Amino acid sequence: MEKYLKPENYINRELSWLDFNFRILGEARDKNHPLFERLKFLAITASNLDEFYMVRVASLKNIHSSKKRDASGMTAKEQLRAIAEKTHLLTDKQYSTYSRSLVPRLRKEDIRIASVSELSEREMKFIDKYFHSEIFPVLTPMAVDFSRPFPHIQNKALNICALVKNHKTGQKGFVTVQVPGIFNRVIRIENTFVLVEDVIKRYMSELFTSYKIIDASVYRVMRDADIPLDEDDSEDLLEEIQKNLKERERSEVIRLETEEGINDDLLKFLIDELKVKKSDIYLLKGPIDLTFLNKIYSADGFDKYKFKPFSPQVNKRLQDCESIFEEIKQGDIFMHHPYNSFEPVVRFVREAASDPKVLSIKQTLYRVSGNSPIIKALAAAAQNGKAVTVLVELKARFDESNNIIWAQQLEKAGCHVIYGLLGLKTHSKITEIIRREKSGIVKYVHLATGNYNDITANFYTDMGIFTCRKEYGDDSGAFFNMLSGFCEPKHWNKLIVAPIWLRERIEKLIRREIKHAEAGRDARIVAKMNSLVDPRVIALLYEASNAGVKIDLIVRGICCLRANVAGLSENINVRSITGRFLEHSRIYYFYNDGEEDIFLSSADWMNRNLDKRVEIMFPIDDEDIKNEIKHVLDVQLSDTLRASEQRDGEYSKPDRRGRQKLDCQIVMMEEATKSCAPKRRDKTTTTFVPREKPEEF
Numbered sequence: 207m208e209k210y211l212k213p214e215n216y217i218n219r220e221l222s223w224l225d226f227n228f229r230i231l232g233e234a235r236d237k238n239h240p241l242f243e244r245l246k247f248l249a250i251t252a253s254n255l256d257e258f259y260m261v262r263v264a265s266l267k268n269i270h271s272s273k274k275r276d277a278s279g280m281t282a283k284e285q286l287r288a289i290a291e292k293t294h295l296l297t298d299k300q301y302s303t304y305s306r307s308l309v310p311r312l313r314k315e316d317i318r319i320a321s322v323s324e325l326s327e328r329e330m331k332f333i334d335k336y337f338h339s340e341i342f343p344v345l346t347p348m349a350v351d352f353s354r355p356f357p358h359i360q361n362k363a364l365n366i367c368a369l370v371k372n373h374k375t376g377q378k379g380f381v382t383v384q385v386p387g388i389f390n391r392v393i394r395i396e397n398t399f400v401l402v403e404d405v406i407k408r409y410m411s412e413l414f415t416s417y418k419i420i421d422a423s424v425y426r427v428m429r430d431a432d433i434p435l436d437e438d439d440s441e442d443l444l445e446e447i448q449k450n451l452k453e454r455e456r457s458e459v460i461r462l463e464t465e466e467g468i469n470d471d472l473l474k475f476l477i478d479e480l481k482v483k484k485s486d487i488y489l490l491k492g493p494i495d496l497t498f499l500n501k502i503y504s505a506d507g508f509d510k511y512k513f514k515p516f517s518p519q520v521n522k523r524l525q526d527c528e529s530i531f532e533e534i535k536q537g538d539i540f541m542h543h544p545y546n547s548f549e550p551v552v553r554f555v556r557e558a559a560s561d562p563k564v565l566s567i568k569q570t571l572y573r574v575s576g577n578s579p580i581i582k583a584l585a586a587a588a589q590n591g592k593a594v595t596v597l598v599e600l601k602a603r604f605d606e607s608n609n610i611i612w613a614q615q616l617e618k619a620g621c622h623v624i625y626g627l628l629g630l631k632t633h634s635k636i637t638e639i640i641r642r643e644k645s646g647i648v649k650y651v652h653l654a655t656g657n658y659n660d661i662t663a664n665f666y667t668d669m670g671i672f673t674c675r676k677e678y679g680d681d682s683g684a685f686f687n688m689l690s691g692f693c694e695p696k697h698w699n700k701l702i703v704a705p706i707w708l709r710e711r712i713e714k715l716i717r718r719e720i721k722h723a724e725a726g727r728d729a730r731i732v733a734k735m736n737s738l739v740d741p742r743v744i745a746l747l748y749e750a751s752n753a754g755v756k757i758d759l760i761v762r763g764i765c766c767l768r769a770n771v772a773g774l775s776e777n778i779n780v781r782s783i784t785g786r787f788l789e790h791s792r793i794y795y796f797y798n799d800g801e802e803d804i805f806l807s808s809a810d811w812m813n814r815n816l817d818k819r820v821e822i823m824f825p826i827d828d829e830d831i832k833n834e835i836k837h838v839l840d841v842q843l844s845d846t847l848r849a850s851e852q853r854d855g856e857y858s859k860p861d862r863r864g865r866q867k868l869d870c871q872i873v874m875m876e877e878a879t880k881s882c883a884p885k886r887r888d889k890t891t892t893t894f895v896p897r898e899k900p901e902e903f
Contacts, residue, residue, distance in 0.1 A: 228296060230251050524550045530553055559586040595623075716747065731794075
């Protein structure tokens with residue numbers, strides 16, 4: 207393995223992520239998608255880029271002077287230079303897609319994203335009234351001079367700055383105003399959409415009546431969200447995270463976005479005040495922050511421009527069952543979201559909350575929705591006298607504030623809440639319900655690849671199982687005891703847990719396939735994940751490829767492995783799938799000389815998942831479920847529409863010559879609808895209805 211640990215064998219993680227965002231941008235440019243879905247894909251690229259800068263770019267800036275090199279051989283400074291170059295190409299392509307493709311296509315459908323100058327007299331009357339009655343009273347215009355320093359600019363907030371000239375003195379100066387976040391950014395007038403910042407910009411002279419507006423521009427800053435958390439010296443983790451969130455708001459500016467054509471003096475003023483480097487300035491050829499397209503996507507009346515709605519299907523075994531626990535007793539139940547409804551997962555906890563036989567509920571929570579039914583069910587269970595233990599991961603990036611609120615609410619309801627573990631993020635997805643039955647104590651377990659989030663479960667693809675097999679129950683008990691009491695079990699029956707055992711087990715499984723190949727036996731690995739980054743795992747996959755193991759990798763996002771390189775990875779194929787649903791499930795298949803081992807996991811093959819997080823990988827024992835998962839992998843490997851294939855770091859759509867068009871997500875929707883369709887009721891009836899004399903009129 208060591209001979210493969212060379213920089214030239216690895217793609218830089220950050221540049222690979224940018225390639226992933228380019229692939230999503232490709233979906234926005236795909237004319238086969240409904241028009242409003244293309245808007246949504248473009249909005250996703252903007253949202254992704256924001257988070258990438260606040261976390262990944264910020265972390266590199268914090269070590270920019272370090273001479274340490276990553277697995278691809280690049281220093282932080284070299285990475286930042288390459289990221290800036292590639293991001294400028296990405297933003298140019300984003301705005302080209304917006305202005306040259308999507309906006310003209312909208313206008314063909316009589317839908318306008320219009321500037322104020324394009325509005326009709328009737329539309330301007332509406333805007334004028336709306337501005338003066340709703341917006342104007344909330345605005346806080348701020349001049350900048352010796353007595354009034356440049357104000358603090360909030361992270362990601364839209365602002366308008368202007369170069370002005372005093373009517374009396376003729377002296378030039380600078381002013382700024384923040385666009386209030388309380389307003390919907392998009393103002394709708396029938397089928398015309400106007401951006402609120404464009405309206406405020408139009409009325410700037412009314413905000414600064416003593417000045418002539420020479421030039422005005424919208425701008426936005428991005429701040430460092432990678433503030434280190436001092437867990438070792440903190441007595442109260444919750445208090446430390448709250449302090450960390452406040453520091454994040456006043457952290458260094460790492461990116462400045464403003465409109466192309468901004469006045470040079472105005473731009474220099476912003477650069478000086480915000481202390482931003484030229485390489486971190488983005489002059490955009492359109493509206494700043496394209497996530498506003500999500501608001502247009504959500505507007506009523508445009509369903510014909512969207513994907514045909516899909517309703518997640520209730521697993522057939524759970525459609526008419528009176529008790530989910532009694533059904534689990536009949537055998538493991540497989541869930542594949544969003545093709546299968548998430549409701550049974552909610553029902554699992556909700557039913558336990560009111561079931562007199564249930565003694566306790568234990569669950570890990572990483573990200574939940576804003577109005578989570580899971581949280582409500584856990585609180586109800588505690589109030590009903592159940593022993594409820596919940597690990598709420600306070601360190602979940604950008605969900606810290608929400609998770610603090612949930613943790614406090616659960617504590618008030620009487621739950622025992624664990625605020626994560628020192629130095630580790632708990633990313634596992636597991637629920638244990640203990641029930642007293644006639645046969646004794648029975649443990650029911652739900653294990654999954656995705657979060658307990660009823661909202662994202664509608665558009666993230668994830669897998670999970672319900673089981674009451676004793677080995678899983680024993681392991682789940684040991685797992686929660688480990689979390690709450692730091693007592694490491696002597697052995698595990700089924701669960702493979704990071705950060706202690708998971709890396710070792712994955713490496714053993716890959717090495718086992720290598721041994722099969724070296725012995726002349728068939729050997730194969732199929733692995734589906736979000737990201738593949740870990741250098742040791744990648745090196746081992748190279749070794750397996752050269753031993754003759756056939757390897758298919760389905761990696762949605764970052765992939766640092768170079769596929770299909772002669773002498774290195776000739777037996778490795780890599781594909782990325784982007785579609786209407788975000789591919790999120792982690793599936794690991796090992797042929798094992800025909801014995802076929804299949805695992806589901808919360809963990810990607812990344813350093814952080816294997817070494818710095820509490821993760822779970824679990825085997826699938828039920829043969830029918832194994833076959834279902836194998837079928838999902840086969841369909842994804844046959845996809846010719848949503849997949850992109852990688853060759854030595856470059857991605858392209860698969861050659862469809864001689865192959866049928868296949869969208870794996872459409873196939874899964876169709877199959878779920880068919881397999882979960884309710885049984886047809888017999889039209890005949892055994893009810894006897896006596897004949898009666900007809901009414902007389």
